[in-house]
Amino acid sequence: MAVPLAGAGAVCAGIGLARFAYVPLFPALVAAGWVSGAEAGLLGACNFTGYLLGVLGGRGLGRRLGVPAALDAGMALVVLAFLACALPAGVAWLGLWRGLAGVAGGVLMALAGPAVQAVTAPARRGAAGGIVVAGVGAGVVLGALAVPALRPVGIIGSWLGLAALCAMIWGAMRRSWPAPPAAEVTRLPRGQPVPRAGALLLAYGLSAAGMTAPMVYLADLGARGRGLGVVAVGLLWVLFGLGGIAGTLMGGRIAGRLGGRRTLAAWMALQVVGLGATLLPGPAALLLAAPACGFAGIGATAVALADARERAGQAAGLLWVRATAIYALAQSGTGFALAALFHATGDSHAAVFGAGLGLSLAALLVALADARPGRLSRTG
16 A cells, blocks of 8 residues: 555645646735736646646656656655745746656656556555555645645745745655566567557546636635635645545546446546536536536546556556546647637636536547447547
């Protein structure tokens, strides 16, 4: 259990905090005059772009340094990025370090899940993958509780407090970093292909694009769109994180029993429900939207990880890097597009969440087609 928990700690810091703690900070940064609403959205897109670069380079870093040392490097960069963001040096400075925080998160996500599964017995791999990815939801909850608690010390103190949290997680977990066999992080022998998984990659990418709206703008929707106070917005983000924890833990287990394709289709249906609820009037609908988006959007990662292991076996690490890269690319591109849309529509939340709903519907249709009984025996 120590190794899956260590993997969960890595993504808790690299994704749950380094990416998602920014969401409850979004309205505070705007209110404090550090950035405008459109610029805050742009910083979220910078993080997505860095994440893509980290995913693409993470496996190579693991080959060169070994997985434990590469995980240490990722955690060190997370802490450094939070410390640097405490300096109010303008949007370009923040964009650089939010991008580097994304790089760190990409490295940690690319390595932690496959490495934990590689050292776990086959019967427990789905559950182990769910535990690892549940670290994302745990980080969301931790950030949702920490950011309001740190608010009295201001924006600078909030960045520094988040850096301290990540440093403590790093110190507590690094002794149990997974150390997979070399075959899991080296290139496949020449002529041995990675199994085709086009539908998985397409559905996962569309899911990522659809989830960009809540992953950047949900707290701002609650604060500036629905008039919720700091405590209520914090609660909203806690619900998102708790949904993410439940979605990942259940996703890994259910995918292990029913198969990744069927489970992914179910999770995409819940994502559509969550995005649809954000468009309903009044603040009460967000009480449904937040946990549903967290459950499906974060939980889909555990489902896709289990599906990659089913389809690719020893090559799962390579397929997972492809899936994670497509996820990151989709969120990076969508992040910049939504920032432009948000600016062009006068900070219209309905516009960005409506776009997210349309992309989520497309992900559901692809997943349903892939889960048809006649396709369950095929590889892609």
